[in-house]
Amino acid sequence: MLDGVDALGPWLAQRENVSEVRIDNHAARFLYAGGAPEAAELLKAMIAAGFRVTAFGRRRQSLEDVFMQVTKGHVQ
Secondary structure, three states: OOOHHHHHHHHHHHHOOEEEEEEEEOEEEEEOOOOHHHHHHHHHHHHHHHOOOOOOOOOOOOHHHHHHHHHHHOOO
């Protein structure tokens, strides 16, 4: 992401299937529950809204990532 990344956070937070939006170092990271066709539509909407996208991709979560999310990092 480039300029305007700060405005992208609130914009993403209003989108369906988007959660846990984080903006850092000119990049946006978020969880997306939609499939590939919906992700393509999200990318299209981001560009149409004037956001300059330089990279857009998926990162699969590891089992450890899922565990840490579920436990919020706390193990009893």
